Each structure stands twice: as C-alpha cells, then as structure tokens.
Amino acid sequence: PSPWLPPLPALLPWTPPPAPKPAAERAAALPAVEYGIVDLPAQQTRAPLVLDLDRAGHLHIVGSPRSGRSQTLRTLAAALGQAHGADDVHLYGIDCGNGALNALTALPHCGAVVDRNQTERLGRLLDRLSAELTARQSILGARGTADLTELRGTQPAEERLAHIVLMVDRFEVFEREYTAYDNGSYMERMIRLLRDGAGVGIHVVLAGDRVLGSSRFSGTTEDKIVLRLNDRQDYSSVGIPTKSAPADPAPGRGIRTQDLSEAQIAVLGEDLSGTAQADILVTLGRELTERESSVPLARRPIRLDVLPDRVTYADALALHTHGGPMRPLVAVGGDTLTSLGPDLADVPTFVVAGPPRTGRSTALLTAAESLLAAGTGLIVLAPRRSPLRRLRGRPGVAVVITDAEVTAEEFRQALGNVPEEHGVIVVDDAELFMGAEIDPDLALLARGGAGTGWGVLAAGNAESLSLSLAGWMGQVKRNRTGMLLSPQGLSDGEVIGVKLSRGVVGQAPQPGRGLLHLGDGTLRTVQVPFVEALEADL
Template sequence: MLAHGPDELNLVLVDFKGGATFLGLGGLPHVSAVITNLVDELALVDRMADALEGEITRRQELLRAAGNLAGIAEYERERAAGRALPPLPVLLVVVDEFSELLARRPELVELFVTVGRLGRSLGLHLLLASQRLDEGRLRGLESHLSYRIALRTFSASESRAVLGVPDAHTLPPMPGAAILSAGTDQLVRFRGAYVSGAAPVGRVAVARRAHRFTAAPVTAPEPRPEPAGESVLAAAVDAVVALGGPAAHRVWLPPLDEPPPLDALDAGSALRVPVGLVDRPARQRRDPLVVDLAGAAGHVAVAGGPRSGKSTALRTLVAALARAHSPTELGVHVLDLGGGALGALAELPHVGTVAADPDLVPRTLAEVGGLLARREERFRAEGIGSVEEFRARRAAGELADEPATDVLLVVDGYAALTAGPADDPAARLAALAARGLAYGIHLAVSVGRWGELRPALKDKLGTRLELRLGEPGDSEVDRRRAAGVPARPGHGLAPDGDAMVLAAPGPLVHRPGPAFPPVRVLPALVAAEPLLDSVDGVLLGLDEERLEPVLLDPAEPHLLCFADVRSGKTGLLRLLARGIAARHTPEQARIVVIDPRRSLLGALPTSHVVEHAGTATAIADAGRELAGTLRRRLPGPEVTPEQLAARDWWSGPEVWVLVDDYDLVAPAGSTAPHPLAPLAEFLPQAADVGLHLVVARRTGGASRALFDPVVGRLRELGGPALVMHGSPDEGPLVGAVRAGPRPPGRGLLVDRRGAPRSVQVAWAEP
C-alpha cells in the first residue's frame, strides 16, 4: 500500500479466526473488505464466496463492456491511451488461517482455483497464510501458488510440503526467519520485517509509488532495543491515509443485521410494495424485497419457527400496503390467532376487523366468502372482464358502492385456525385462494412450517417468505442456507436463496379516506317475528355469508336436523310451525306433531295442528293413519293424463309432519316395528301426495340411526339437512359434514345448492 495507490491496488482481508491480524487497516482507501471471525458464523463464509465470485463476474463484465478486452493489461493500455474507462486496480485477496477455512468449507477450494486460473487476466491475486499446509485439501490449487514462504516449521515434512525441501525445519528459532521459493530451484533465505514494533525515532514513513512488486534478498539487521511510541504499522497507515486516493470498490458489504425501519424504504404503489431488504453478495449490493399482489403471485405465505417474526412480517406487509394505498383502494380483514400481535392494526382505517374471538373468526371468513360471491355475480351482470377493468372503473367512480377495490384477508396462525373441529376453514381458504385473485381478493397466511399448508391451498400461494425455521430440513428454498439463518426475528431467505431481513413496521401511517367497513356480525339471537311477515316462504334463519333470510326450498319437501340438547332443534320446529301458519291457511296446510317429550305442547298454532302425538301408541296410530291418507292420494287408474301433468288428482291440505326427539320415537334396542316406518314408502313421491317430513334428533348415537327406515331413506333422497351442535366423534352425518361445537341455533345447512353454509336459526318465542 505504501508503494501503490488505491487506483492501482485494492485488498480483501479475510481472517477466519478472530480479527486481530488486520486490526487498524479497515479504514484505508485500498481496502475493499475486511472479513473477520468467520469461524463463529459459517454462513458468512458462503457469503464471502459469493462476494468473490461476484467480483470475478464484475471484472469480466467491465472487460467485455470495454470492447471484449483480453485482460487487465490491455485494459490499462486503453486507459493510458486516453480512453475514459474507470480504474480497475489489482485486487489482492489475503486469507489468514485458510487451511482451517478449507477444513470447514472444502468446496471453497474450487473458488480459489478459479481465482488462480483467471486471476492473471482479471487482476486477482491470492495471499494465503496458515500454520500448517494440508496438501490433500488443495486439489489443484498448489499449481497456481507461484510464491511460497515458509517460516520455521515443526517438522521436515511440513517444510517439504511447502518448499519441497526440509530446510525450513532447520531455521533458527527467531521471529521472522523464513525461506522464499519463487518457483525456481533457488531458495532465498531472509528475515521478515517487524511492523508491530515502535517506529525508529527520527524516521518518517513515506508512501512512495514504486509501481512494482519486488522480492530481493536482504541482510537481517542485528536485534536492538526499540523505543516506545507509534508502531511502524501505525506510521505506515498514517502515511497511506495522508497520501489519499479514491476509495476502493466495496467488494463486501456488511451482512444484514437489524431490521430496517419500514419508512426508510420506498412507499411503492399498485399493490407492489417493498417489505425488507435482500442481501446480494454476488452482486455486491442490497435490493429491496418487494411483494407484488397485483399479478399471479397475489397470495402470500410466511413460514417460520417460534420467535422468528411471522406475526411482525404480516404486520409489516399490512403497514406497507396501507402506506401506499388509501382505504378505498385496499381493505383488510385480520384473523389474529398468533397471540394478539396484530391487534394494533385495528388503528388503520384500511382494517375493517381484527378477529380473535372464536365466533368472529368464522364470521370473517364468511364475510370474505360472501364478498367473493357478490363480485362474481357483479362481474357477470355488468360485463366486467378482468380485475384490472374493475380497478379502473372503481378509480373512475363508476363503482363507488364498493368499499375497496382490493381486499386482503390476513390469517396469523393457520394451524390454530384449522386445528379445531370447525366448518373446515381450510376448504374456505382454498376456495378463496383459487378464485379470489380474479376478483381482487388476496390472502396472507403464516405457518410454523410449510408442511402445515394443505396442497390445495399451498399451490395457490405464489409469494412465499421463509423466515428461520425450527428444522432447516423443512426449507423449500435452500436447506443448507436455511441452517445458517441467524436466530433473530425477521431474518430469512428470499425466494432465490439470498439472505433477507424484513423491515420493522414502526409507526402506522394513516392515509385519508373513508374507513373500510368492519365485518357484519351474525347475531347470536335472530328474532323471528320481524321476518315472518316479510319473507315469501317458510323462514329458516339468517345466512352467515350474506346475512339474508334463508327459506326452506319449496322444491324440497323434507328436512333433517341433528342437534344435541339445548342446541335449538325444538326451536327450529316451533319456528317452522309459525312459518307454515304465516304463509298458509288451515285449508292449505295441516301440521301433525310427533313429540315424545311434549316439548311443543302449547307452543304451536292450534289452528293448523290436527294431531299432537306423544305416547308410543299415539305415534304408531298417527303413522298408520297418515299412511292411509297418503295412500288414498296416490294416482289410480282413473286419473287422466291431464291430471297427472298438472299434479291435480287429489284435493286437500299439505301435510307437515314435525318430529321432535326422533331418537325417542323408536328407542335403541326396541324390537317393535318403527312407528313411522309406514311413511317411508311415501317419502320419494312426497311432492305428489302433499307430504312434508321434518325430523329432528340428537347427534348422540346418530351414526347408528343413519340406516333406519325413515332417516336412512331421507339421506338417500339427498334432501336438505341442518347439522347443529354436537360431538364430531359421531363422524360424517350428511355428506362430509360433522357436528361440532356451535352456539345455540347455529348450524350448517347442507342442500343441493352447493357448499354447506352456516345458518343462524331464527328464534320464535314459545
């Protein structure tokens, strides 16, 4: 450095252990990088290799851009001839304890061989120092080591490994005694200069530009006492600094450490926002980590082990999107199942709901599902061909009734959401992921490991952020690099395998605009009286997704209900009886009640109830009498084809049979014929004879009763069924739907219209 300026010589100083070797040299203009203490963080060794490979690529690109020049010598001739080319100084890579480095990372020898092979043309040179030389690890590197210096060795074999002769073993035991081999048969014995001692009094270190490297033999001076004061090294450093020169190109940037504040990054726009930094050692720079929700990768998954920063990552994502968009451009609903870390997002006007309550979570899922269904209908009705057209029309004010163009559903704690016996929220999320992007609906999900995601959902999550995993072998980016991710929150691997760190969300930025509306909550009690007169049909309750009244399908004559005690099955029958009486006169509809526990006595409209059977005998008589009535309604030979076409061969009221506590009608173990078995033959043609059968029973033991004459026939016919509170251990009751813990009156309605939907049965006062 004393002999060459920083425009001629740069250095990369690597100390595998500690960092004292190059202490004090880091601030010199010649030094491109000081890389120390790699033994404690082996991931930095890989980073160093990437940086050196990047420097090789950079130099090759400079030579190519200058006109496909053959090497650095031709490049310097072009500069000397007056071409405006940036300086391309020689780069000397100094590695201390390189044998231990190769012992930990044997594959690095390939990089050193590459430097040895290409270095002469690219201006790259190596200086490798070690206490011992293990020739078995060099694997071809030794042919590129032209100069070899051996100080006194412990054995003749070690000297022979370096110099080819045992002479270094016989050197005198004094510091600095060494032998130089310059690739010829001549060996030069010398004593190295000592730069850590005090500088001689009256001598001033002068940086001179000799422009050539020399290695001439010298006579070792006699040892003499050195006065205290500034060291030779310090004096030389001062002289180099005083002479100055352009700073060296930064081959090595400091590794990512603390998460940067979000407000230090660009704001972004159009659903494309930076959320962190990516370390690019091969390109010798740092790039923003950008999440783009506008394209095909519009769903996000964050995976990380305990205390890796998953919740903070989701908070950063929401904060970054909110910083770049108004509440009319982006709305957010949050399922906060990861410990409450996302509760602060409720301050943002973009965030409609932060749901952690067990009742609010399914309601939020239903709200987003309902939004998807409404947008699908709207796109068809208004001829909207794409979500881009939808955004443009919303921005122009044509669709001002839409509260937000894009909606993000954040799920912090996917495993907690899918662990309980709920209404299969994983299937709901998979449906949203499959169809949502076309309608401006996005998902952001956090998981503890990638295996927690079901394939149907995982394949749709195009943007994936991988933080530190509990088991690096679970990594889907790079298992080897995953093992080197620091145990600090926010650190992880970018999709291409480079290290990343997510930004700290910091203070939330509030953009002006009307707040995104919260989730409409399905009430725990829906009063029936205000709805009975306003609906055109028999009322069942409120639909959870649309919060609209649900009516019995007039094309379906039967209904099957499973519910445990105090879950609402008796209230359901009472509601249906009120609805029948509200929509039909006694001449149009009559009600027969089968009520073993007499729970409906005095609670039903007497004008329509023709029989209320509770005892076994009364129930059996009612079954036989109903069967006789229905048999007389079957078409006989006297019925004309016109009557058959018009379904007009009998007259009289429709018969509604409401059965409460069906499990008590024919108790388990009873050998008597089932009292309602005579009705089974009429169930398939119920619409032709005016029969409606509504059966309510407990979920306990339901799996054994699914094949009795009546319930089994109803399930075969595929009519609607309502599955309410009960034990999921009974298994699937209707299709794949099981009972589960649900509030009173809440149930899943399974019918031919599509997927099961959650319904709150309206409450009719006794």
C-alpha cells in the same frame, strides 16, 4: 453483507405511505407497498422490501415461532390498508395462532378474521373465496384478458374488481387440523386458491414453519421470506443452502429466497409487544374507517358474521324483513346475519329433523309465532309433550290436537275452522302420524293440492323420517326442503334432499344448531332462536 454497508437496523419503524387519491382519480394499477428493507451488497445499496399486488402472486413467510411471522402479517395489513382504498383491496384472515390477526378487523378493508376453532365460519370463507375465484375466471375468459391487472385497466373506476388478500397465520396448524377434515375439502379449497388464485387477483399470504417447504405448497410461489428457523437443517428444505443460513437472526430478520438477500421486516412502533402493535393497527383502522366512509357498501369486502350460539326470538324477528303469511321465520344465519325460512307458497312443506332434545319443537314454535304475527291461521298436531301446546287458545289457532289417533273427519273439521285466509298445519313428532288415518289428507296438503294458501310444517326424529318412502312424509321428503339439527348419520340428508359430507355428521348435539336447505342445493349452517317465555317456563 458488504463491509461497505452498515448492518441492517435491528428495529425498522414502518413509514406510512401516502393516502390514495379519490377513487375517480386513481389509476387501475396499484402502487407497490413497502413492509421492510432488503440488503443488496452486490449493488452497494438497499432497497425497499415491497409487495406489488399487480405483479406478485402469493407470499410465504417461513419461520419458527416467535421469529416475527405474525408481525409481518400485521405490517403488511397496515401497509395495504394505508396505501389502497377499501374498494381496491379486500383483506381476510385465518388465525390459527393466538389472535394476532384479530386487530385486522379494525381496518375497513377487512371482511373477516376467522379463528381456527370457527370451523363452520372457516368453511364459509373458503366457499366464498372459491366462488369468487370461479366467477373471476369466467369474467376473464369472457373478456379475453390474461389477469386481473389487465382487466382492471379496461374497467371504469367504479366497476374495477378488487384485489383480495387472504392472510393465514400459523399455517402449520391449519395444515395439521384440516388436511383430513371433511375428507380434505378444506385443504382442497386452500390448494385451489394457491394454484389458481393469483391470476384472478386472489393473493394468499401464508405464515408458517418448515411445512411451507413441502412440494405441495412451495411450488405455488417464488416470493418467500425465511425468518429464523430453530433447526439449521430446515433452511435447505425451504430453498436456502445450509451454508448461507444465518447463525442466529433477530426476530423480523430474514432472507429473501429469490436472491438470498438479507431483509428486515418493519414494525408499526417502537414498542414490540403484541398488544402495542395491535393497538397501533386498531388506531390506524379508526383513521382509515373515516377516510373510506364514502366507499359504497357494494364495493366493500363481503362480511362473514359470526353465527351466535344463542339468539332470542325478538332479536331474530328484528332481522325478519321479508316475512309474510306463508314465509315463517325458522332460523338465523348467512354471511350477513339475517333471518331464514321457507316460502310455503312456493314449496308447501318444510321439515325439521334431528335427534331428541336438539330443538325441533323450539324451531316449530319459532315458525308458528312468526306465522301468527303475520296473520296466518294454524292447526297444531302435538301428540306428545310439546311447547306447541302452549298455543292453545291463541287468536289464529283453530285447534291444538294432542291425539295421534285423530280421525280424518275431526281433522277436516279443523281445516274448515281455520279463521284466516292462509293456513298452516304444524306437526310435532311427525313420525307418529306416518300411516295414520289422516295420512291421505296430509299427503294432499304436502303436494300443494289445497292451493298456495296452505302449508305444512313438520318436525320429527331424523332416523325415523329417513325410513319413510310413501305416504305424506314421503311427499315431504320429495319436496327437498327442511332443516337438520345435529345430524348423526349420512342418511339424515335424505330427509331434506341433500347429500351430507362426513365432516358435518356425528358431532355432539348442539341445541338449535342446524343445516338449512331451501331447495336450491345450498346447505346453510343456522341457529334456531329460542322463545324467551318458553325458556322461562322450562
């Protein structure tokens, strides 16, 4: 520091920038946001430390624990939210620490903050960002524009693509836990965002320790702020000569690697405790939510709802807005939580496969209840003890067959007794009917030979069903729709026509948690609702 400049302040309060103009009056270019100050002794001056989304790529915040990394992310989030509209900047967070980023969810700009233990939700976030990256590359290529800033200049205000900022706290934990997870697919998607995201307006702000000095990550940006590192030898690994390393910088004090200038990160209030800083961000979030209330839903960041561990049938039915006599409710899931299930008028079969006691029968019962509510007639095959036997005598249920040796004549008579225009055969423990006398009849139904008014719902042991190559179950597998509950082997994917990765198999069974495939090549993690009356009986 120059002797002609006073020392940088140890406490730098953040000054909120002016609110943005109404969307219709905003320029395509976004103003840079200040999140600290930088000392420029050669020029005998100080300048704001800024993040300019129109010109910047990614940003690395490097430091040891308790050096101010998380606070830097919170200050940046506050600055971006205050300066920009929720239709111009979308925020997402991956919190691999102790929840410092959770307060970001109060901002209307924030789509989701994902905890490191929410592996499935983290995968959805990376998938969503990867898909957005691909889509934006196609748009830029079709328009012949170099980057998002140039593209936004050619678009009307109501159609401009938003800048996306992904913040990752304690990146060293992410790197340690996800480098090898699922054959490295999570880390590969993160590397792709770092490699290709900046040009299409996807900016990654990584806060981590010396791991960011690795050649794998350090080359993705020149914009780095190095806070305190516990070992002075680590400074050289992140681009700062050891002789230029500070002796014992205070939290929030760092060095900008571009020019080795000293910088001080701003804080949101004089109380430096994490709780107080988070409370200020939450209060700001309430103010910004009111300010941004006119932003249409389509222009806001995409939500990534948490998939609940338990959901009742009544709650799931409230989400079932696209039901019908051939569209049963099977599970809930999706980025925005909704009901999911097959269209049996399109593909006449749906199979639920998994180990015992993972919720196969519960899934069938949920689907059966929703079909009965839609006025569909049912035939139930339940050769073993099953909650589906409780449907005996219900209006719309033609018969409940408990004998695995049922004859073809008895089965055809039951088909003729279905009281409704649409009929579905619900088969529990389906492996017991492979090669049975009614196999040809079930195969005809599975092929859709009885018309679009008939369908088959089946559930069974995944290992047994995966071995079937012929008969009615072979046709069910060829239809390539179904749900796997707690898959234990890669071969389980053959039952529903998908190829599984190692990251989703072999985990401890979690009743009702499954992978849904509706024939479109997309695997969705879902949760099967439980029927309250059934649980009370159990």
